[in-house]
Amino acid sequence: MLPMRRAILTAVRTKHCRFFSASQSNWNARKGLVLGVYEKEGEDGSHLTEAAARWDKALSGKLSELLKISGPALKKGRTRIFYGVHQDFPCVAAVGLGKTTASVCGAENWDTCKENIREAVSAGCRQLQDLEVSHVEVDGCGDAQSAAEGAVLGLFQYDELKSKKKTKVTAQLHGSTDLAGWEKGILYGEGQNLARLLMEAPANHITPTVFADTIEEKLAPYAERVTVHKRPQAWIEEHQMGAFLSVSKGSEEPPVFLELHYNGCPDRTKAPLLLVGKGITFDSGGISLKPSSGMDAMRADMGGAATVCASIVTAAALKLPINIIGLAPLCENMPSGKANKPGDVVRAQNGKTIQVDNTDAEGRLILADALCYAHTFKPSAIVNAATLTGAMDVALGSAATGVFTNSDWLWEKLYTASVVTGDRVWRMPLFQHYTRQVTDSQLADLNNIGKYSRSGGACTAAAFLREFVTVTHWAHLDIAGVMTNKDEIPYLRKGMSGRPTRTLVEFAAGLAHQG
Ligand code: BES
Numbered sequence: 281m282l283p284m285r286r287a288i289l290t291a292v293r294t295k296h297c298r299f300f301s302a303s304q305s306n307w308n309a310r311k312g313l314v315l316g317v318y319e320k321e322g323e324d325g326s327h328l329t330e331a332a333a334r335w336d337k338a339l340s341g342k343l344s345e346l347l348k349i350s351g352p353a354l355k356k357g358r359t360r361i362f363y364g365v366h367q368d369f370p371c372v373a374a375v376g377l378g379k380t381t382a383s384v385c386g387a388e389n390w391d392t393c394k395e396n397i398r399e400a401v402s403a404g405c406r407q408l409q410d411l412e413v414s415h416v417e418v419d420g421c422g423d424a425q426s427a428a429e430g431a432v433l434g435l436f437q438y439d440e441l442k443s444k445k446k447t448k449v450t451a452q453l454h455g456s457t458d459l460a461g462w463e464k465g466i467l468y469g470e471g472q473n474l475a476r477l478l479m480e481a482p483a484n485h486i487t488p489t490v491f492a493d494t495i496e497e498k499l500a501p502y503a504e505r506v507t508v509h510k511r512p513q514a515w516i517e518e519h520q521m522g523a524f525l526s527v528s529k530g531s532e533e534p535p536v537f538l539e540l541h542y543n544g545c546p547d548r549t550k551a552p553l554l555l556v557g558k559g560i561t562f563d564s565g566g567i568s569l570k571p572s573s574g575m576d577a578m579r580a581d582m583g584g585a586a587t588v589c590a591s592i593v594t595a596a597a598l599k600l601p602i603n604i605i606g607l608a609p610l611c612e613n614m615p616s617g618k619a620n621k622p623g624d625v626v627r628a629q630n631g632k633t634i635q636v637d638n639t640d641a642e643g644r645l646i647l648a649d650a651l652c653y654a655h656t657f658k659p660s661a662i663v664n665a666a667t668l669t670g671a672m673d674v675a676l677g678s679a680a681t682g683v684f685t686n687s688d689w690l691w692e693k694l695y696t697a698s699v700v701t702g703d704r705v706w707r708m709p710l711f712q713h714y715t716r717q718v719t720d721s722q723l724a725d726l727n728n729i730g731k732y733s734r735s736g737g738a739c740t741a742a743a744f745l746r747e748f749v750t751v752t753h754w755a756h757l758d759i760a761g762v763m764t765n766k767d768e769i770p771y772l773r774k775g776m777s778g779r780p781t782r783t784l785v786e787f788a789a790g791l792a793h794q795g
């Protein structure tokens with residue numbers, strides 16, 4: 281055994297990777313090691329991380345020798361596998377971390393060093409997974425939290441419903457004492473993976489009821505500090521949520537209004553942070569039916585609810601000292617004899633009437649009632665997340681979540697959090713210009729689409745939501761553009777992204793620790 285400290289980690293399990301203590305691990309399993317390698321500044325060659333350098337020394341320079349003879353200097357995000365270097369590790373993955381000088385980048389609005397670690401570690405773990413390695417030890421690369429996020433996010437694959445599944449991989453911190461950082465990274469990554477799981481799962485599996493039951497189950501270990509209410513249709517009717525009900529009535533699947541209370545603050549009466557998530561478990565468009573091509577992606581139209589609920593599960597796991605209330609109106613948007621018809625007028629909880637000119641603009645209807653209800657808790661701030669408009673994807677693509685907010689303070693908090701997580705946000709306008717386009721309705725107080733149809737669609741949707749907000753600190757996150765990942769985010773496989781769960785968690789952690 282090499283003179284290296286082996287990190288101990290308490291048990292945390294996910295579907296595709298298990299993270300646990302050395303004492304509990306299966307030492308007979310096929311093991312792999314991920315080691316970080318920097319690019320040498322201004323010259324060709326490599327520079328090893330502390331852990332990799334210790335290995336190199338113990339192996340009398342074999343690792344650097346192999347790196348030199350096996351090809352050009354390892355570039356950022358690239359991996360190279362060495363077999364039989366050490367008896368404990370049949371496979372060693374050297375991973376490229378880029379330049380040692382990487383740090384917060386003003387042009388990219390993220391911490392390049394952290395992003396490089398996430399990218400490299402995820403690539404190394406995935407390579408080892410492809411080689412059917414079942415246990416990996418991961419170099420902390422000087423930032424164990426980012427390394428853990430890279431491992432957890434990179435290894436996730438939704439194959440619940442396939443007969444042939446990817447190798448289940450367990451991961452453990454190697455050569456670092458920063459166990460707290462590693463564990464935190466695992467919880468952040470698992471939070472995002474929970475949102476990915478809910479979003480990726482087919483709509484016939486994740487109905488509003490199943491969604492609510494899943495979140496209740498995930499929160500069960502924290503029952504001391506968490507209360508879950510699964511409000512049924514009768515409750516929604518009593519609360520006069522006419523806009524939400526107008527969408528849900530088009531479907532055979534009963535709606536659920538999910539209400540989560542997390543009391544992490546010693547003062548349980550302290551004003552809560554209110555998180556609201558759009559929970560359309562399938563968006564067919566309703567009578568304004570969507571084209572059939574690509575409609576399957578609308579199983580992820582509950583991404584707002586998924587990311588908000590997953591971030592509350594994570595806040596509870598992290599024991600964040602903050603009070604959070606989560607609200608998720610959950611239903612399907614379907615065409616039927618009972619569905620909303622273009623031109624129908626519905627009434628939201630606050631009495632405002634809405635002309636529904638396009639039944640596919642359903643997200644703002646269910647959020648209108650959820651926002652009204654949110655105010656009854658006298659929150660310190662309201663943040664809602666929603667896969668609200670295709671126009672958001674047109675505007676920013678998957679680079680960043682669009683944030684529409686009436687509060688510079690809230691923007692600053694969200695932005696600061698996103699620089700740390702690398703799951704970026706970009707501020708969008710809330711001009712009266714857009715408000716005028718939704719308040720000019722022939723039959724009602726508001727129209728659910730802007731009068732110039734698709735122009736500025738993300739902005740008119742945000743202006744519509746603002747009509748249901750009276751608090752000083754409110755932010756609407758349009759996450760339609762970041763809903764899926766093709767290959768843009770290197771540490772996420774293709775599929776539903778679970779973004780921006782980690783940014784919401786980091787944001788809540790920022791508020792919690794500032795008091
Ligand atoms: N869920 C969609 C928005 C969406 C589109 C999310 C693509 C993710 C990817 C939303 O309910 C919708 O259909 N919005 C309409 C609004 C329009 C009718 C004003 C849209 O964006 O086309």
Ligand code: ZN
Nearest residue numbers: 563640641642
């Ligand atoms: Zn829609």
Ligand code: ZN
Nearest residue numbers: 560563581643
């Ligand atoms: Zn929708």
